[in-house]
Amino acid sequence: MTFRTLIFSRTTAYRHDSIPAGIRALHRLASNSTSGLHPFTADESEDPSIFNPASLAKYRVIVLLQCSGEILDETQLDALKGFVRSGGGVVAVHCASFAMQSSEWYGRLIGGVFDNHPKPQPGRIRTLDPKHPIMTCQCSPGSGKDHAAEDLGEAQLERTWLDEWYNFKTHPRETSDGLNMLLAVDEKSYEGGVHGDDHPISWCQTFDGGRCFYTSLGHFDEAYEDDWFMGQLCGGILWAAGLV
Template identity: 80%
Template sequence: MAPPFKILIFGRTMAYRHESIPAGIRALHRLASASLSGAHPFTAEDSEDPSLFNPTSLSAYRVIVLLQCSGEFLDDIQLDALKGFVRSGGGVVAIHCASFAMQSSEWYGRLIGTVFDNHPDPQPGRLRILDPRHPNMTCQCSPDDTDTRPGEEALERTWLDEWYNFKTHPRTGSTGGDLHVLLSVDEKSYKGGKHGDDHPVAWCQSFDGGRCFYTSLGHFDEAYEDEWFTGQLLGGILWTAGFSSVNNGP
């Protein structure tokens, strides 16, 4: 078995702070603990200390999880260290409010894939699972939670969250990578959507030498107790770490 790699869970906020950050930290530590008996073990450290964003410190990690970071959470030197980490092949998993961060940096926006604009009040919506076979989608919905509409292959699931609208559409923005949409939300299932029939909410891409997985889901504590959602975080960690297979069993 290969030695465990390390991930950094970083939850610093300089603007809005989500109450679900502690739940996210606990969930990610649980995933790390469970991975130690699997094929791709990893350990997790959590911090809000931006001084870690220097080349020496970041070289210890294979993946950085930006857990609900907001505002200008890095200065220019620290942002340069993140750029160096990605350009050296590092992985980034960005969750929910991370698209609301570092709006001064065009590079950061391309790393995430787009920039948060606004959202309606939290409400249930119908998710479309566009690529259930992608390595990031490690946990499939149970039959009770999914259906397939006539003529469509996409699985579907009802989910309660904040449905983010973005300043530019993720598929058409200039990311400099190969952004691949994994989940979208049906705007007819809730009120307040701004992207029409194609509203991405989670995607992944190779970018500037590294890999990034972003999900706009995860507003509530309950998401981090949900195996379907945390399975995607696990898949994102392993995929951004460079593993094509996410089978983490013994």
């Protein structure tokens, strides 16, 4: 059965130039999903009034794409809480950890609160949980499929990637209990990290009745043309929906 996702990309602080590329890529995922096991549709909005119980009840997953600043008022935040507590899924991308810093609940939902980042530069990424469904999903913009990486050969566990390497106000392991770490960056491979040998950059969790997947990657347009990264966003959507 087809389910609906909401792409929400409102910003009231810094706005990433890659937001349009992210929206286009997520629409491609939705379009290509019709030939896969778990088809979904995607609506997009930057209108915070959509965060009300009746509107959110239409969706199974909300994608917080590069949101920043105080994107929701108290009533709208309560609607998001109700959505999550009713079993709704959240996929949060890059700057979403910089949103709603006034809300302790939101910070725990995302699993990390952005503090700063050094200049964009290549860094070495390590895969921490290669068998997790988010990491094994293969439903890239080009493939339209959602099958396990075992069908494609052994997963690549390390790669070099160009991005903004986020430092968090509190180490994510201390922000929210029960985070399942998926990716980490090797701070020895770039300049400006503050978390030492354990610097997670992507994770997922069950939280307050729902599921949330967060990735701090995605600063540049090119990320949204990359099958490896988009496979994780698609896997994150399916996992947040409770389907994998």
